[in-house]
């Protein structure tokens with residue numbers, strides 16, 4: 001900066017004392033000095049660009065990691081608060097906005113004010129009278145930049161929400177592509193996307209037009225200033241009140257002043273967009289988890305042979321729902337037992353099993369594992385002890401082996417095949433020449449629904465846990481495979497020492513459980529064995545009858 005500020009003074013010096021007097025050695029001396037300063041200023045600019053780029057990239061990397069770390073630990077409730085598509089935009093696009101502004105700020109925010117003050121001071125030393133021109137030019141520029149900010153900032157702010165919308169529609173379109181085709185809604189979805197896309201583009205065109213307009217206007221102001229300087233400067237030279245070299249230097253300083261002002265205005269134009277992005281990222285980072293974490297967690301005995309799972313009068317209501325999804329759920333299960341949960345759709349079965357690994361925390365009552373309230377355990381310790389097969393099987397890209405070792409990195413191939421045997425998934429993996437190295441495509445698309453379900457069951461079995469939860473995991477299996485799988489589960493030594501929780505819709509699936517819980521509208525309306533419930537429980541009897549009718553009708 002010092003080198004850049006020095007150059008115009010040296011120019012005036014070379015013109016006034018070298019060129020005007022025809023002093024060639026002086027011209028060489030000052031010329032060499034100027035070349036040196038120019039070199040320093042180029043090197044400093046290169047270093048500045050390099051450091052600014054590096055710092056802003058590091059900033060982006062750290063922000064992305066922080067957001068991802070936070071998001072991946074979100075509870076289901078928090079995911080319900082910020083849409084997935086918006087979370088993706090925030091981790092990508094919003095971070096880029098902040099990076100861009102960081103680069104601009106590092107390159108200009110420091111340099112521009114110093115240049116502005118330095119060049120103004122030096123211009124003043126060259127000629128006091130000419131400096132008065134800035135008293136007219138600078139207010140014009142301030143008004144112009146003010147107008148620029150007034151029109152562009154709201155448009156810049158809207159960009160991020162419009163990006164969210166495009167991402168949401170795109171994501172829904174991709175994940176729901178089969179439904180869209182089956183319902184022949186391709187055109188509708190295409191139009192929906194086009195609308196969002198057009199809305200975004202219109203906004204972007206508007207804002208870019210404003211920014212594009214700024215350049216010719218700025219150039220006009222700069223050229224006007226130059227003309228004014230030359231006009232008044234020439235008069236001053238004519239009356240011998242100013243030297244030619246000083247006019248040349250003054251013009252350079254004037255350009256430095258206006259350029260610095262322009263750089264500062266650019267920073268002010270880009271800051272609001274980054275500010276909007278920063279706010280969106282901050283919302284994610286500041287989202288207080290509703291999950292209570294025990295400050296000094298109790299520790300589960302890793303060698304315990306006898307496990308207990310106890311629901312003690314548990315209530316739970318979703319944060320956005322009026323009525324509780326579960327009320328007064330009370331039961332106890334021990335090692336070797338199978339607990340089955342049956343009930344109509346929406347009766348609260350999935351909600352109940354989601355409470356065990358603390359996807360949600362209970363509102364009232366307690367859940368205990370091996371005598372400890374699960375809220376007193378560390379999340380890691382608790383979830384290490386629970387194997388869950390969710391209602392919707394999810395597989396990850398990679399090999400079948402990678403997928404199955406997801407909960408137990410040290411599992412041997414023998415253990416994996418054993419789990420595949422129990423899950424009735426050996427056949428279709430063995431049939432493939434790649435075996436366990438068979439690749440799983442995105443979303444497990446190269447497997448059928450039932451196969452995916454069985455692989456998800458095998459993955460849960462490879463992980464050695466004290467509680468196994470199967471959330472409607474047998475529904476995609478035919479009756480015989482369902483029965484075989486459950487028989488194999490019962491015969492497994494490790495499962496015999498664990499607690500098995502099965503959510504099911506079919507009476508046949510739950511009939512041989514040690515304890516059946518009947519849910520209706522979030523309430524536990526029956527608790528007992530198949531024979532007990534069949535004899536006494538009305539809701540259970542209704543389920544039996546409805547399923548018998550279905551069988552008869554077939």
Ligand SMILES: Nc1ncnc2c1ncn2[C@@H]1O[C@H](COP(=O)(O)OP(=O)(O)OP(=O)(O)O)[C@@H](O)[C@H]1O
Nearest residue numbers: 080318320321325344345346347348349350351352
């Ligand atoms: N994230 C959520 N926010 C608000 N309400 C929810 C949420 N998830 C489920 N519910 C509501 O809670 C109730 C119980 O839902 P749950 O998924 O536990 O039922 P389910 O018995 O597992 O049903 P299904 O057999 O259809 O899977 C339903 O009324 C449902 O609408």
